[in-house]
Amino acid sequence: MTANTSSQDALKQAVATAAVAYTLSRIDDKSIVGIGTGSTANCFIDLLAEHKASIAGTVASSQASAERLKAHGIPVYDLNAVDEVTIYVDGADETNPHLELIKGGGAALTREKIVAAVAREFLCIADQSKWVDHLGTFPLPVEVIPMARSHVARELVKLGGDPVYRQGVVTDNGNVILDVHHLHPISPARELEEKINNITGVVTNGLFALRPADVLMLGTAEGVKTLYAKD
Numbered sequence: 003m004t005a006n007t008s009s010q011d012a013l014k015q016a017v018a019t020a021a022v023a024y025t026l027s028r029i030d031d032k033s034i035v036g037i038g039t040g041s042t043a044n045c046f047i048d049l050l051a052e053h054k055a056s057i058a059g060t061v062a063s064s065q066a067s068a069e070r071l072k073a074h075g076i077p078v079y080d081l082n083a084v085d086e087v088t089i090y091v092d093g094a095d096e097t098n099p100h101l102e103l104i105k106g107g108g109a110a111l112t113r114e115k116i117v118a119a120v121a122r123e124f125l126c127i128a129d130q131s132k133w134v135d136h137l138g139t140f141p142l143p144v145e146v147i148p149m150a151r152s153h154v155a156r157e158l159v160k161l162g163g164d165p166v167y168r169q170g171v172v173t174d175n176g177n178v179i180l181d182v183h184h185l186h187p188i189s190p191a192r193e194l195e196e197k198i199n200n201i202t203g204v205v206t207n208g209l210f211a212l213r214p215a216d217v218l219m220l221g222t223a224e225g226v227k228t229l230y231a232k233d
């Protein structure tokens with residue numbers, strides 16, 4: 003949500019370059035690649051375009067990414083039409099050392115969570131500004147059915163949060179976003195993810211702890227660092 007500096011842009015570019023090389027090592031020409039949303043994912047899309055003959059196609063986590071892929075001539079399939087997503091590549095708003103994430107700064111969290119759930123492998127790509135010891139400094143996005151907005155906001159206050167309606171934003175699914183402030187430190191993240199998802203009217207929330215990333219490529223001033231969930 004903050005403006006990108008040019009050094010941050012360079013880190014995103016470096017991490018996207020490494021992610022394309024990693025992805026090519028994991029796929030064949032029958033593979034479907036899951037594509038995330040946001041500026042880091044956009045770098046990945048633009049670089050993947052040079053290798054589009056190496057994949058069968060993609061599934062996208064947002065209309066915006068689908069349009070960008072199609073503009074490059076990369077096939078985009080409906081998730082219901084594919085048997086398997088070999089690898090899902092997406093950015094994050096925060097990541098901790100367990101590769102648990104906060105996502106949804108771009109309001110695409112629900113579709114991102116669906117593609118991540120289907121994918122055999124989830125590669126998260128991020129610049130070093132996203133690295134935290136404990137999640138929750140970034141306000142946690144929650145996608146909500148519009149008529150339940152006030153009810154969900156009251157329930158989130160009971161959980162200790164301070165929900166703020168993201169004015170003017172409608173998700174690709176026709177819903178609204180509440181950004182929940184003052185939850186830091188979120189621990190254990192899996193418990194909070196489940197609790198918030200159990201509030202009636204919530205579609206999902208931006209915690210990716212029940213399904214964390216498998217691999218993280220982090221762009222740092224010292225180069226791209228690769229971390230594995232099993233480490």
Ligand SMILES: O=C(CO)[C@H](O)[C@H](O)COP(=O)(O)O
Pocket residue numbers: 038039040041042043092093094095104105106107108109110111114
């Ligand atoms: O979760 C997301 C979109 O819903 C993005 O992955 C997240 O906001 C990171 O974006 P960027 O790469 O532009 O920093």
